[in-house]
Amino acid sequence: MTKKLLIGFLALVVVASAAAILWRVGDEPATVRITVGGTIVNEIPLSGNSLPKTVTVNGKDGGENTVIVEEGRVCIDCADCPDQICVNQGWITDSTLPIVCLPHQVIVEIVGGESSGIDMATG
């Protein structure tokens, strides 16, 4: 009886561990994450029937950034920040290069999904 319990327990550990590993390794679906000053304000799947989707983000200092999510890509379409760097950046399609609006402290980034094989971005 004790042996059976032990085997049962061990089997459970194996299944749980394997599940944990598979869950970790398995690709989480790609998601657009929008943060303001480090706080997540919105998460939108990068794929699906709800797209295309337009979202208005309220950034720091009362600023506004308009984010457009389309199938597999996201951009900041317009913003009332002075430098327009976030708008100039255009569309992103993977996690290595977030779109950043410094004046409003807004970050639009892609998390999860298939790895692009790129470790770091410059530009």
Next chain:
Amino acid sequence: MLRRVKLIILLAVLVVVSGCSAEPESASTQIFAMDTIITLSVQGEGSQEAVDEEIQFIYEMEQLFSVTDEGSDIWAINHGQGEWVAVSSDTFALLSYAVEQAEWTGGAFDPTVYPALTAWGFTTGEYHVPSQDQLDALIPLVDYSAVELDAASLSVRIPEGMMVDVGGIAKGFISDLIANRMGEMDNALINLGGNAYAVGQKDSGEPWRVGIQDPDSDGYLAVLSLAEGGAVVTSGGYQRYFEEGGETYWHILDPETAAPADTDLRSVSVTGSAATDCDVLSTALFVMGLEEACDFWRANQHFDMILIDSQGTVYVTETIYDSFTLADGVERTVEVIAP
């Protein structure tokens, strides 16, 4: 039979558990500082402590180097009214190096260009084209050779009206300092607003892959493989710019004219083992233009570069040609720059 089953299960557990513990310790943090976005990702024992320490270090350096913060060393120098100003050893080291690099690049990089940047609105985002009279008045104020440095008293003096700004060098300088301290870690990725530095080896043993942004469309133009790690810094006229009267004005100014550099380049990426040099050179080579940049590389081959000209042609120095690949779906003419 039971014993055998037990053994198999035990082995399976061991494999699974060891698989879990083989996952190395790692930590990653993203912050806004130094007027940009900074990401540190570190792998190895004590990685979280290492990241926390370096973030703290970045904030400390920002307080010294900020051009707008009234408590900074740079602010004190710029408001010294022509008198000597004592600064911290870090600020002194950085400014000394900035002046050296200005000499090295023949003034194509100049740490005193700030008043001109302000006149164009690049420091505030309130862009406008200054009059030629305004620019003529600014040109004499852009002159790195007027920066006086006294090593004995760690003091700096600049003429009244001039301003120093380490924006074009500080991110590289800080990256180098952080990278030097990452030696004990398995590996680290340091990215200070596009100043990218890979330290150590990737788990898989494969080279690091650094994506270089396409100045003329979305996404990447190319990927550079770094087997041994190192820095890659890119400067271009395609991110911080404005348009007025059909003309495009970018934020990289020619110190000689106090106006946006009249260059045939769209983007310059510089790679090497010292991020400070890469940072300075990406700006300086952009100002120089294609031909002068190639000559400069031939005379100083301790760095490598990828240049993209206004026609979209890509120029790659011979040493890194084999580590360079165009991104999927990108078609460009690629020319090799021979020594």
